Amino acid sequence: xxxVKQNKKTTTSFLSPAPLNPPxxxxxxxxxxxxxxxxxxxxxxxxxxxxxxTSHPLVVQFPDGVIARSTGIAEVALPAxxxxxxxxxxxxxxxxxxxxSILDITDKGYDVTFNNAGVAIQYQRAPVYFxxxxxxxxxxxxxxxxPVLPESRTSVACIANSTLALPSDNDFVAFMHAAFGSPAVxxxxxxxxxxxxxxxxxxxxTLVSANRPNSIATALGHLDQKRQGIDLTHVPSSPLDTTFP
Numbered sequence: 001x002x003x004v005k006q007n008k009k010t011t012t013s014f015l016s017p018a019p020l021n022p023p024x025x026x027x028x029x030x031x032x033x034x035x036x037x038x039x040x041x042x043x044x045x046x047x048x049x050x051x052x053x054t055s056h057p058l059v060v061q062f063p064d065g066v067i068a069r070s071t072g073i074a075e076v077a078l079p080a081x082x083x084x085x086x087x088x089x090x091x092x093x094x095x096x097x098x099x100x101s102i103l104d105i106t107d108k109g110y111d112v113t114f115n116n117a118g119v120a121i122q123y124q125r126a127p128v129y130f131x132x133x134x135x136x137x138x139x140x141x142x143x144x145x146x147p148v149l150p151e152s153r154t155s156v157a158c159i160a161n162s163t164l165a166l167p168s169d170n171d172f173v174a175f176m177h178a179a180f181g182s183p184a185v186x187x188x189x190x191x192x193x194x195x196x197x198x199x200x201x202x203x204x205x206t207l208v209s210a211n212r213p214n215s216i217a218t219a220l221g222h223l224d225q226k227r228q229g230i231d232l233t234h235v236p237s238s239p240l241d242t243t244f245p
Contacts, residue, residue, distance in 0.1 A: 024143030027131070028098035030112075030119050036060075037076060037087045037101040039144060044089050047144045049074040051089050058088040068094035076100070077147040079121060080129035083108055084147040100142045114140055173211040176203050182217035 026047035028039065036058060044051055051072040058070040072089040085104045102112050105121065110128065113120045118133040119140040133140050177188060185208070191197055192205040 024145065026144050027141040028100050028144055030102060030114075030131075030140040030142040031099040032102040032112075032114075034099040034101045035103050037085055037099065037104050038070075038095055039074065039076070039087045039089055039098045040092050040095045041071070041089055042092050043098045043144065044074055044087070047076075047146070049076065049087065049089075049144065049146055060088075060090075066094070075147055076144045078105055078108060078110065079131070079143055082148050087144070098144070100144065169207055170211045172202060173208050174213050174215070176200070177208075177213040177215060178217070182213075182215045184218060185212055188213075 026043050028043060038058075038060065039047075039049070041051075051074045054070060054073045059067060060070075061067045068090055070088040070090050074087045074089055075084040076087045077083065078085055085101075085108075105112055109123065111122045113122070116133070119131050119142060120127065121129040131140070131142055177183075177185075180188065189205050189208055192203065192208060197203055
């Protein structure tokens with residue numbers, strides 16, 4: 001992600017009062033010094049991660065000189081995305097605290113910014129995720145959760161900002177006919193039969209034929225009408241007489 005500065009003011013303006021993401025089941029330390037994501041077994045269980053055995057354990061030496069080996073491997077989601085990041089699982093007695101590697105996030109093209117309000121993740125200058133840092137917290141945190149599998153992901157094609165109840169077929173046809181500018185019914189039916197409106201649920205040529213709209217707008221649009229009040233209301237006495245009575 002491009003390098004974008006994130007401050008408290010812009011973060012507050014971005015975030016909606018309603019949560020953009022479901023509440024995290026488990027928060028762990030966001031560590032800019034770790035080059036791998038390390039998760040304690042108890043945290044992995046709390047976050048409902050799927051742990052797989054590994055034949056190539058990760059060997060880590062901690063600052064106190066202790067050397068530990070991972071006991072399994074799992075995947076965690078990059079927050080607010082479906083990108084999977086490998087997480088190495090360690091027993092609780094060898095790892096004091098789970099670490100979400102910031103390098104794992106920036107390697108995916110995202111930018112991570114820390115400030116006194118929290119940690120922000122952005123992609124191509126667009127905010128992706130923000131995790132608040134409590135004033136009493138000693139470090140920044142990020143959530144760990146399992147990535148959403150493709151077969152269980154719900155694709156959102158559009159968002160309904162408002163809804164209108166159309167209980168009867170007649171009401172529905174009248175509304176859709178008006179939404180397309182109240183064309184001639186024959187034109188409306190021809191468009192339906194040729195499949196030009198096939199992406200609109202419920203709207204079919206059969207339904208329109210059975211509930212033919214009788215729109216005043218259609219009738220007015222096909223009249224040869226003339227503007228009123230622009231001609232004289234009397235016959236002028238001379239070609240130059242343009243006075244009004």
